[in-house]
Amino acid sequence: MNVDTRLVKEKEENLDVKKILFKYLSYWKLYCICIVLALLGAFLFFRYATTLYKIHAQVLIAQNQANSTTSSFLQSSMMEDFSGLFNMTNSVNDELAILQTRDLLEKVVKDLNLNVIYQQSGVINTKEIYQRSPFEVSYIPDSDSVLTAMFSITFPKDANYQTYEIESKISDSDFHAKSKFNDTLITPVGKICITKTGKPFENLDYSFVIASPDEVIENLIKNLSLAIPDKETDVITLDFVTNIPLKGETILRKLIDVYLNRNLNEKYSISDSALSFINSRITLVAEDLNNIEGDIQNFKQSNNLTDISEQSKQLVASSSSYLDKQNEVEVQLNVVETMLKYIQDEKNNHRPVPALLNADPIFLALVDKYNTALVQRDRLVLTIQENNPIIQNADEQISNLRSDIIKSLQSQEKVLLMSKKQLSYENSQFSSLIKSVPAQERRYVNLSRERDVKQALYLYLLQKKEEIAITKASNIPSASVIAKPKSEYEPYFPSKLLTLAIALLLGVGIPTGIVMVTQLLNTRVETREDIEENTATPIIAEISHSDQPEVMLTDKESRSVVSEQFRLIRTKMEFLVPAKKCPKILITSFMPSEGKSFIAANLAHIYALAGKKVLLMELDLRKPKLSKILKMPNNTGFTKYVVHQKNSPLDYIQQVGDSSVYLMGSGPIPPNPAELLINPIVTTLFSELEQHFDLIIMDSPPVSAVADARILMRFSDINFYIVRQKHSYKNSLKATDELIKTENLSNLYIVVNDVRKGTAYGYGYGYGYGYGYGYGYSSSK
Structure with a gap:
């Protein structure tokens, strides 16, 4: 293509653009009217539309991964999270599901009294006033199902705001009453009591709405959005849309507090269960230990014994190694029997099992799985019914794990009994050597041996009790707030730029569409x-x-x-x-x-x-x-x-x-x-x-x-x-x-x-x- 041809072609293309431009500019009056009307509509929309703000917050979920090969039932470090003691991990998706549960939102609505909405009438529309109302409404429903009702309230000026008049239309019936502050008023939806908050009264009409908690919760769910922004992180973002920034920040802050308290109470429940078990065992062992020490005291007093002979000392020294082993076996056997008795008790079916035996890693793994399954079942019960197949499957899994634990304990019991038998045989050899020792000394040795076993068990339980108590005192939630609830400075809706753009688009698009339709339907010669x-x-x-x-x-x-x-x-x-x-x-x-x-x-x-x-x-x-x-x-x-x-x-x-x-x-x-x-x-x-x-x-x-x-x-x-x-x-x-x-x-x-x-x-x-x-x-x- 040569230069002249290209110039001619460009000239023709420019001419077509001018044709189109002048074709629509002939309707400039229509365009001006539509643009002015669109901008006027945008101004009225800005003036009277409900302004919405976005509230943002972020929560970090701590992933606790305990070492499965540890030989300790409880980590002795005070900074260790209690969930790590039971080898539990926190899934970000699970915590996200918990944050979305209806139970948490129901507690937020109840604690903040969100089902009572205070309003102030304006020239055209009614606006909600949050934490600025001069009065407060306490409400007791007359039934479980609460009907949404709106009450208008007026304050006679000559009464110095000591009385009020209230009226409403509920279920096609009119309600009207006069009352004083702090008096209980019976309405068709329940009992209400209106008190002053100390904030000044303005010469405006007030009203309040008593809404159904379910309706308020549904509204919260609709305006609340939770997400995991990045799969590589353990952060949950919370966004809430509201027309009152302060109210939105308060709701998000309360929701996070309720969630953290629930997480902390769950850990306290596990700690309390373990402490209750250990305290019961300490009481029994202490009684046995007191009885044995009493027997030793009576034995010495009845036989007038003040010192043990050198022969007895040498004999005890010779058999000390075997006695130590036997003591250790006795302790382990006692623990196994105690655990077996605890796990077989039907009352403890849904209580965590403390892994008091540390020698068998298989047993520790079974206990870890069992405790984890119990915690997961408790979380599922928050959102679904117990007759749900998922809950039934969880119960079956817990039952199987419980059977495996019992089998493991029974196997350990057999091994310990064999060890005990072997050690008893070896100790019997030493007993034959003690035949020459007076019967009194032999009796003393037996009592001492039994006392040492009980004392060792008692000291062991005391140690674990202190460790659990220390850990309970140092419990912290497995989540932390890394970004407090904060409202955006600019409103989320309406967007001035977007609204003006839409207004201009409509102001230009509507007349353009009218012109196009007119020309499409026009059968007369125009151009x-x-x-x-x-x-x-x-x-x-x-x-x-x-x-x-x-x-x-x-x-x-x-x-x-x-x-x-x-x-x-x-x-x-x-x-x-x-x-x-x-x-x-x-x-x-x-x-x-x-x-x-x-x-x-x-x-x-x-x-x-x-x-x-x-x-x-x-x-x-x-x-x-x-x-x-x-x-x-x-x-x-x-x-x-x-x-x-x-x-x-x-x-x-x-x-x-x-x-x-x-x-x-x-x-x-x-x-x-x-x-x-x-x-x-x-x-x-x-x-x-x-x-x-x-x-x-x-x-x-x-x-x-x-x-x-x-x-x-x-x-x-x-x-x-x-x-x-x-x-x-x-x-x-x-x-x-x-x-x-x-x-x-x-x-x-x-x-x-x-x-x-x-x-x-x-x-x-x-x-x-x-x-x-x-x-x-x-x-x-």
């Missing part, structure tokens, strides 16, 4: 493009709109737009029929009232101004109009000449004023106009008229109604097809192509009439302009 798209017939001229169409606009001194446009037609005619002595112009259209007579009269006058002798022939024999425009009588003319065929045709022609324009009127309306036009005398008539005039202009009927115009076209040199803007139909333009095809015309041209200034006809290219010629005269027509 030059409408003509060019519906016919290939060329346009020879456009005539602008005139407010006085029947007044001649082509005076000699006229410099109006219309005058110049008719002069342009005269100039173009010199190129269309340059060598013709007396050109004949036929003017027709598709339908009446398109301006044929107006064009014919003014075209004749513009030729007369150039010194031409012009004949106007009024050949619309059915509805003649040219005579009325020229204000000439029509009692003689074409029909009389053709019917009578007497005298010269010049006898039927009248001069228009003192100009060189002449008129052959239509004459009386005949019953058969078409037959008159095909009369051979008509040919003779045109031949004779050509000898006397420089130009003949024929005003013919519309081509859609009758065949008269088609008959006359055989006499014409140029045919003008009149199209009137906003009046002619687009489909009528196809008649020009038909005329060219059927009549074999090559001299048919379109003249566009009544082109209005400011319309999109020519998209601003030279239409509706005015001239000034230096003579003190200008026209804007």
Whole structure:
């Protein structure tokens, strides 16, 4: 593509954009009205729409992963979280589900008394007042199901705000009462007591709504959104939408507090269960230890023993290693029996099992799984019913784990019994050596051995009790707030930028849509493009709109737009029929009232101004109009000449004023106009008229109604097809192509009439302009 071609193409593309632009700019008044209305609507929307804010908060979930191979039941470190002692882990998704539970939101609503909403009436709408109400309502419902009720309350000025009047419409019944502050008032929905808060009363109408807690909870759920923003982190974000930032921050803060307290109470429950078990065991062991020590005391007193012989010391020293082993086995066996008795007790089915035995890692793993399963079941019960298959599956899993623990304990018991038996045999060997020792010393050794076993167990339980107590005291929630609830500074809704953008979009889009629909449904000729798209017939001229169409606009001194446009037609005619002595112009259209007579009269006058002798022939024999425009009588003319065929045709022609324009009127309306036009005398008539005039202009009927115009076209040199803007139909333009095809015309041209200034006809290219010629005269027509 060369440079010239590219420049031409770019010029055409720019021209199309201008066409589209001017096409819509012709409706600028509609655009201005719509934009002003849209901006006014946006202003009213800003003024009276409920402003919404977003409240944000973030909670970090601590993942506690205890070492499964640890040999300790309780970690001795005070900073260790208690959930780590039971080898539990916190899932972020589980904590997210807990935060969304209805129980937490129900406690938030109850603690903050959110089902009582205080309102203040404004000029147009009612606004909620949070923590600014001069009164407070305490409410006790009369049933579990609370109906939402709205109460309006007024305070008589002369009572110094000591009394109030309250009224409401509940269940299609009116309620009205007068009362004093701090008095209990019985209403159809329950008992209420209104007290002062100490905040000042304003001269405004107040009201309050007692809403159903379920409705308030549903509203909280709808406006609350929780999410895990990143899978790589353990952070939960909480967003809450509200029209009162302070209220939203308070709700989120309370929700987080309730969640953290629930988490902490869960840990306290596990600690309390373990402490209760250990305390019961300490009591039993202490009783046994006291009994043994009493037996030793009685034994010494009854046998008058103050010291043990050297032989007994040596014997005890020799068997010390075996005694230590036996003591250890006795302790472990006692623990196993205690655990077995505890786990087999049906009362402890849903209580955590403390892993008091540390030697068997398999047993520790089973206890860890069992405790974890119990905690998970408790969490499931918060959201679903116990008869749910998920709960039943969890119960079955817990039962299986419990059976495995019992089997493990029974297996350990057997092993310890065998060890005990073996150690007893070895100790019996030493017992044979003690036969020579006095019976009293032998009895003392047995009592001491039993005392050591009980004492070791007692000290062990005391140690674990202290560790659990220390851990309980140092318990902290497994979540922490890393971003406190805070409202955004700018409101979330309505967005000024977005609302203005929508308003402008509507202000431009609505009129654009109206214009597009109007043009889509419009069947009339509006623009030059409408003509060019519906016919290939060329346009020879456009005539602008005139407010006085029947007044001649082509005076000699006229410099109006219309005058110049008719002069342009005269100039173009010199190129269309340059060598013709007396050109004949036929003017027709598709339908009446398109301006044929107006064009014919003014075209004749513009030729007369150039010194031409012009004949106007009024050949619309059915509805003649040219005579009325020229204000000439029509009692003689074409029909009389053709019917009578007497005298010269010049006898039927009248001069228009003192100009060189002449008129052959239509004459009386005949019953058969078409037959008159095909009369051979008509040919003779045109031949004779050509000898006397420089130009003949024929005003013919519309081509859609009758065949008269088609008959006359055989006499014409140029045919003008009149199209009137906003009046002619687009489909009528196809008649020009038909005329060219059927009549074999090559001299048919379109003249566009009544082109209005400011319309999109020519998209601003030279239409509706005015001239000034230096003579003190200008026209804007």
